[in-house]
Amino acid sequence: MSSSLKEQDILVVLSGGQDSTTCLFWAIKNFRNVKAIGFNYGQRHELELQCARKICEENNVSYEVLDMGLLNQLTTNSLTRKDIEVQAAKEGESTPNSLVEGRNMIFLTFAAVYAKTHNIKHIVTGVSQSDFSGYPDCRDTFIKSLNVTLNLSMDYEYVIHTPLMWLDKCDTWKLSDDLGVLDTIKDRTLTCYNGIIGAGCGICPSCLLRARGLEEFYKKYR
């Protein structure tokens, strides 16, 4: 593997939210060629993915979305049904409320298979331990262990990058400012639980976290 990242290609796991979109611009700055991949497993995500697609188009980044409807087979709801054969959710159905555990692991594994098919070794994901809200699959140790397992699984030298791992929300805003894309991230990404792009509804936990970080950033750096 060459030593310079500027000669390497990278795959961005891109949802269209603040964190992964910041990673997209980090990748564009630091790598030669950037591809992005997204995952669709319910209606709410479609809007997020549209945000991602537009930004990719403007930056000449190819963006593919994989259908992950089958994840809905793994929610407690589905599993407590008595059907012998569990069916994937129909297209257009909304996401079940229950979070699928292990989701990050499933997404990153699919991303890795996709990357190898395209001869890409570098993968970037926006997970953050400083900001991880209790999810075990956002921790640094998990990502490193996954990196090793993926390499063994496919006899390949993946390198998983996590530029946000030790950043809190304020630091993440700072990073997007350093990358020259603060406004793009602020106005055109979607993290709001109520599906409102940019500043969002202002009430849901995700909007509060985002707003608090931005406020802190302005205080510290402007």
Place this chain on the structure above:
Amino acid sequence: MSSSLKEQDILVVLSGGQDSTTCLFWAIKNFRNVKAIGFNYGQRHELELQCARKICEENNVSYEVLDMGLLNQLTTNSLTRKDIEVQAAKEGESTPNSLVEGRNMIFLTFAAVYAKTHNIKHIVTGVSQSDFSGYPDCRDTFIKSLNVTLNLSMDYEYVIHTPLMWLDKCDTWKLSDDLGVLDTIKDRTLTCYNGIIGAGCGICPSCLLRARGLEEFYKKYR
């Protein structure tokens, strides 16, 4: 966790082939309660899964099949298409020829999520390094690394069992004989590439491997 496996539950990753069906009976002998899970991602597998389902029914083992059609999105064929949004294969379509790399990792991760939802910590898979035909994701090191990654991913104490890891095909026949199910495995599992149950077509590489092992077993132990 209790020390005796006889007080524990286990999930069998069951395709209906020789190896995973042998693992099913190994699990029935050694654990308290056994569940099984299978994966459907193309027509050839449906026949295998029928073999699995019948044997499960007779042994009062619940068997659920997850739809893995989305794997077809990851084959080279799909990925070289120009569609922005890759679609999962329609039900009834045949499997693409291309093997999806990382498949074992994807299946075992789904199995693990399923297991946790059912409060099951033990998982058994029929992979074998002695017999691995070059697949990196059948190696012992990979399985152990995956075990650690899964535990980190979901903060859970999974134990992945691989009773066939160091057995060749002859040893695997011996194990099914010791478990008292040699005939069931011989006559009612499907490993033939041409979809013929039991002894199979007798010509494909899988049938040859299976027959050679059985012959060796008869010579050694009968």
